[in-house]
Amino acid sequence: MTDDPLTYEDFLAIVQRCTGVPADVLGTEGPDTTIEDMGVDSLGLLGVVTEVENRYDVRLETEGVTCFSEIHALINEQLAPAAARTENSVVIDAPLRLVWDMTNDVAKWPGLFTEYASAEILHRSGDTVRFRLSLHPEPDGKVWSWVSERVADRSALTVRAHRVEPGPFAFMNIRWYYRQVDGGVEMRWVQEFHMRRDAPIDDAGMTERINTNSAAQLAVIKERVEAEARSAAAVTR
């Protein structure tokens, strides 16, 4: 996985919010267009830098920077080496189409995973879906909730996702890979992330938590998809 920790699109959304430069201008101007030529003054630049520093928990040295694309590169230079990585997989004994369809139906995730209390679809455009996930409340009543965006590529059997509101994460990027193997369909989850310094848990702690939780969720998903495959097969017979 070689995704930038922060995509250029997400970065431009921050630029637009802080400077007011319209999205169509940001989208049509080449990456070499200078910040000044976009009509942004030094205070606008400072606003972007501070927002990025706050949100991604980085410190940027922007002396001499003239283009927004350079700032984007600076952010990723800092974030990428810091990334922690987890990888978990399971083989599901079910047809590929059923595995793909069930595991990508975000609205029904609360019935597929045991950890989600709700999944609210916020926006859908082509293969891209933006949604809010909420976990079941913790014993003290706290409900973790965040917004993610997923792009499903059926032909490549790959899904790319990232947290839009990173919360305690500086960033969180996720890839799911599907492939046909002996005994069924392998679904592999790869996550790259980095925790903010002010998060209640560090990278090592989160790695352990994701590995434990992924194993449990993958087992439940395997069981539920295989059960569905069996009942579908029974109906067909």
Next chain:
Amino acid sequence: MGDTTTARGPVVVTGLSAIAPGGSGAEEFWRLVLDGGCGLGPVTHFGTDGFPVHVAGEVHADGTLPGIDPRLAVQTDRWTQFALLAGEEALADARVGPEGTAPYGLGVITASSSGGNAFGQREIQALWSKGPRHVGPYQSIAWFYAATTGQLSIRHGMRGPCHVAVAEQAGGLDAIAQARRAVVTGDAEVVLTGGTEAPLSPYALACQTTSGRLSAGTDPERAYTPFDAGAAGHVPGEGGALLVVESRDAARRRGVDRPYGEIAGHAATFDPAPGAGPAGHDSLRRAVELALADARVDASDIDMVFADAAATPELDRAEAACLAEVFGAGGVPVTAPKARYGRLYAGGAPLDVVTALLALRDQVIPPTGPHVRADPALGIDLVTRPRETPLHTALVIARGYGGFNSALVVRGLT
């Protein structure tokens, strides 16, 4: 009292604008005023629970201002955005463009009574809820009183005299007087002047309530009734106006042969501290008398008065008494169109000046509104229906909370 005209003729107004509740653009606003249309309504910008005010004059219910470049929108308060829109209109009306006058001959002198309220509140909220690193850098330029003058200066390349007057409602007249002074002294050829205000946000309204002068009325038709026996405070509103002023000869040189009128006289006074001098309306009367003297006119030359119209019994009595002493009881038609769209603080008096100039143009006194019946005890001739009559000279009065009095005389050009 210095010279009031230049070697190049009197100081005249060549461009008008209006941003007002119920109607923006000078002509649309003028029609609303003549029709006595009501620009007041329930506050929609924010919830007024806990505030003693529920009716206001809002410019746009949805809070967005079309025509503002989003790059400017992120760095300006609503009050500055009003001025950017008004400035475009006034400069276009005066046909002042980027070429012609040297940049250092172009000035900007505006009034502001409370600065960038909503912008400042938002950033202070970020400070206290998220921390100091979450205060946006544009806070440094957006909240303070001179921000509007600065943004207008940058936008139009006007590098001459740039000032801001802060004197609550009276500041709007003081700014126009300062613009006249800059033209008289030759410091500026052309000045964009006037004022705007955006006082309808929670923090801004909280500040205003301390005056105890706001109307608690809930019926927009009856909430603001100056000089009425039932007067119970003013309704706040947002908006204002900018005007273009220059010498008559400079205007002619630019091909503007029919200016709206002349800024003929002005004076400003300050009330004595409570207990330190005679209470009542002496300072206000002095401002009026000095303004008439500055314009070299007698009281009998004034054809109509745009009143301050505070709409509290005590302040209405003081203003009526002042007018009776200068003009005689019922001696001059008095109007207060603001009763239909609200008191706009620094934006209010410039809008009154725009209204006065359009009244001179069309020879009709605009009404205070059909909803007001003057208390006979006040002895003023309050205009409540449009009144067609020969008009040549008008007096505009503005009092600012805190002791400010200002009076300005505008005259038609013959």
